[in-house]
Amino acid sequence: MIVVTGATGNVGRALVHRLLAAGRPVRALTRDPQRAGLPDGAEVVRLPPEDPAALFGGATALFLYAHPRAADLLAAARAHGVRQVVFLSSGMIQEGADETHPLHVMHATVERQIRDSGLDWTFLRPNAFATNALQWAPQIRAGNTVRGVFADTLSAPIHEDDIAAVAERALLDGGHEGAVHRLTGPAATTNAEQVAAIGAAVGRELTFVEADPREAGPELFPYLPAEALERLLRTYEESVGEPPEITGTVEKLTGTPARTFAQWARDHTADFASH
Numbered sequence: 001m002i003v004v005t006g007a008t009g010n011v012g013r014a015l016v017h018r019l020l021a022a023g024r025p026v027r028a029l030t031r032d033p034q035r036a037g038l039p040d041g042a043e044v045v046r047l048p049p050e051d052p053a054a055l056f057g058g059a060t061a062l063f064l065y066a067h068p069r070a071a072d073l074l075a076a077a078r079a080h081g082v083r084q085v086v087f088l089s090s091g092m093i094q095e096g097a098d099e100t101h102p103l104h105v106m107h108a109t110v111e112r113q114i115r116d117s118g119l120d121w122t123f124l125r126p127n128a129f130a131t132n133a134l135q136w137a138p139q140i141r142a143g144n145t146v147r148g149v150f151a152d153t154l155s156a157p158i159h160e161d162d163i164a165a166v167a168e169r170a171l172l173d174g175g176h177e178g179a180v181h182r183l184t185g186p187a188a189t190t191n192a193e194q195v196a197a198i199g200a201a202v203g204r205e206l207t208f209v210e211a212d213p214r215e216a217g218p219e220l221f222p223y224l225p226a227e228a229l230e231r232l233l234r235t236y237e238e239s240v241g242e243p244p245e246i247t248g249t250v251e252k253l254t255g256t257p258a259r260t261f262a263q264w265a266r267d268h269t270a271d272f273a274s275h
Helices: 010-021 070-079 102-115 130-142 160-172 191-202 226-238 249-254 261-267
Strands: 002-004 026-030 043-046 061-064 084-088 120-126 145-148 179-183 207-210
Touching: 002 010, 010 026, 010 160, 061 070, 061 160, 070 102, 084 102, 084 160, 102 120, 120 160, 130 145, 130 191, 130 261, 145 191, 160 179, 160 249, 179 249, 191 207, 191 261
Parallel strands: 002 026, 002 061, 026 043, 061 084, 084 120, 120 179, 145 207
Antiparallel strands: none
């Protein structure tokens, strides 16, 4: 039995599908099982706020994201016989990184808790997620112009299912104990190029219009807490014209090349289609 936290998130959902397809029993944790929309083959359970121990009976492995109660989950997992944890960390954790950044602090804290847990562990450290482009979906559904910041910011966005594919291998194959896997997409692309790729996928010509970052706010970043916006804008600015890290880890571990952003856009046309 493999326990998957964040099972309704982009990576967690893809991982649930993969593990079931591989014939492995999955216990998918979610805040709202009735609305989870997960496959029938998964055992979908509510994450109890006070009793994480009830989640791990019969389980041997755990897929974990940076849950605020990660330490409690780890302790309960170990107490109930779980031996392995694969953690969805962040590519921000690397030498020379800004250790005060909230995302760095959050993921580094859980990594430390995992190292101290006594469980066998594997850390996945993806950089930019292709799903970050969903921030433009409301604008694309409404018209052919996308206002955004730093058109020339470079990244190598990774498809969420490629992260799930690596997690699957780490959970099902031996030899990943103590490994840190840095994950990226296969090629560098700018924000403007990503918008153009989404346009090609949905059959419309989209135009990226660069907005003044000093005026960026909730309308451009509707899901981002205000206190995190300044740090994000600084990261974007530093990435303009700066080649991103590109790793071959996805292909090395899964045998399949990481998917391009254009492929991600084709896989997500429904998210951008006009209603």
